[in-house]
Amino acid sequence: MQFSKRIQSMQFSPIRKLTPFADEAKKQGKKVFHLNIGQPDIETPETFFEAINNFKENVLKYTNSQGIDPLIDSFIEYYKQWDIDFERNEIMITNGGSEAILFAIMAICDFGDEIIIPEPFYTNYNGFSEAAGVNVVSFITKAENGFHLPCKEEITSKITDKTKAILISNPGNPTGVVYTYEEVRMLADIAKEYNLYIIADEVYREFVYDNLKYTSALYMTDILDRVILIDSISKRYSACGARIGLVASKNKELIKQILKLCQSRLCVPTIEQVAAANLINTPKEYFTKVKAEYENRRNILYSSLVNIPGIVCEKPTGAFYIVVKLPINDAEHFSQWLLTDFHYNNATVMVAPAGGFYSNPELGKNEIRISYCLNSKDLEEAMDILSKGLEKYKELF
Numbered sequence: 101m102q103f104s105k106r107i108q109s110m111q112f113s114p115i116r117k118l119t120p121f122a123d124e125a126k127k128q129g130k131k132v133f134h135l136n137i138g139q140p141d142i143e144t145p146e147t148f149f150e151a152i153n154n155f156k157e158n159v160l161k162y163t164n165s166q167g168i169d170p171l172i173d174s175f176i177e178y179y180k181q182w183d184i185d186f187e188r189n190e191i192m193i194t195n196g197g198s199e200a201i202l203f204a205i206m207a208i209c210d211f212g213d214e215i216i217i218p219e220p221f222y223t224n225y226n227g228f229s230e231a232a233g234v235n236v237v238s239f240i241t242k243a244e245n246g247f248h249l250p251c252k253e254e255i256t257s258k259i260t261d262k263t264k265a266i267l268i269s270n271p272g273n274p275t276g277v278v279y280t281y282e283e284v285r286m287l288a289d290i291a292k293e294y295n296l297y298i299i300a301d302e303v304y305r306e307f308v309y310d311n312l313k314y315t316s317a318l319y320m321t322d323i324l325d326r327v328i329l330i331d332s333i334s335k336r337y338s339a340c341g342a343r344i345g346l347v348a349s350k351n352k353e354l355i356k357q358i359l360k361l362c363q364s365r366l367c368v369p370t371i372e373q374v375a376a377a378n379l380i381n382t383p384k385e386y387f388t389k390v391k392a393e394y395e396n397r398r399n400i401l402y403s404s405l406v407n408i409p410g411i412v413c414e415k416p417t418g419a420f421y422i423v424v425k426l427p428i429n430d431a432e433h434f435s436q437w438l439l440t441d442f443h444y445n446n447a448t449v450m451v452a453p454a455g456g457f458y459s460n461p462e463l464g465k466n467e468i469r470i471s472y473c474l475n476s477k478d479l480e481e482a483m484d485i486l487s488k489g490l491e492k493y494k495e496l497f
């Protein structure tokens with residue numbers, strides 16, 4: 101039996117593809133520190149579980165396709181804290197930010213259309229684009245300048261008559277970059293000049309460090325009909341398993357079109373929507389503590405990295421990832437070797453080779469992505485192991 105060209109051209113997730121080697125290492129009794137995945141270890145707020153405990157319906161019904169009103173209203177209230185105004189008919193609740201990305205792409209692109217994305221990028225942008233028959237066209241951002249955007253001309257040189265949107269993750273996964281006001285403004289100008297959408301994936305909005313000011317694409321008030329917001333509670337409230345996200349836009353007609361996709365998948369899980377609606381009652385201190393925790397981890401990670409000879413990276417200012425250039429040729433081989441052939445005190449680390457975060461197969465070959473979703477003590481130990489592993493690897497290869 102044959103498979104579609106579409107499914108065959110999709111890649112397996114670079115974040116998970118070394119998992120069998122990690123499982124084998126664990127079977128052999130080694131401890132594996134997971135620096136590969138963005139699964140926060142922070143506790144989900146109690147407000148979420150309280151709502152689940154209070155759920156007393158006798159029948160677990162479908163909800164409407166747009167999502168339940170209390171959840172939509174809670175998001176409207178949340179955005180007010182960020183000086184962003186949404187109305188009910190500008191938001192669709194989705195199965196995580198993931199479904200929001202897919203729906204946004206499907207709603208604005210036809211088969212063969214193009215989306216421009218700075219690379220390295222969140223690998224599922226590629227997966228969803230492939231699935232929708234849309235081509236990703238990328239421009240390069242570099243470790244040497246912390247993955248900030250290149251000049252306007254470098255971006256506009258990628259635009260063709262098939263380009264429909266620029267897709268950004270801000271703060272960035274996998275890079276940890278936080279774009280400045282000027283960078284977001286430049287993208288807004290390009291969108292206006294070339295009649296494009298901006299798909300703004302802002303799922304890490306809370307995680308901006310060093311007292312930097314965050315610039316949402318929705319602050320560009322002259323292009324609001326072009327901005328499609330992707331959001332999620334996965335990272336904000338450490339609630340990845342809830343699968344609650346949203347796609348939102350001040351372009352009401354676009355949201356109305358997306359409703360067709362929402363209707364075809366009926367609805368988002370009912371209990372999780374009810375629970376997510378109560379997250380708005382989470383005390384403010386939750387974010388203050390969580391942010392301070394991540395910022396501290398970022399500092400630990402960065403100070404370990406700068407002590408490793410030959411490494412190239414800028415201090416990331418957002419999200420909980422960093423892409424690091426290593427003084428080796430094949431980061432994928434190194435990442436696998438760490439799991440199969442190396443341990444220190446019977447422990448090793450799993451990292452994500454960064455090649456999979458690029459669309460150009462020649463790029464990122466000597467880079468890895470490290471996620472700092474481990475507590476500080478484990479992170480220190482994991483970085484020590486990584487550094488010793490790299491030293492050993494350089495002797496051998």
Ligand SMILES: Cc1ncc(COP(=O)(O)O)c(C=O)c1O
Binds near residue numbers: 334343
């Ligand atoms: C940039 C970015 N966007 C979207 C998502 C999707 O998250 P979810 O589907 O859990 O909301 C992720 C998950 O890691 C992400 O890093």
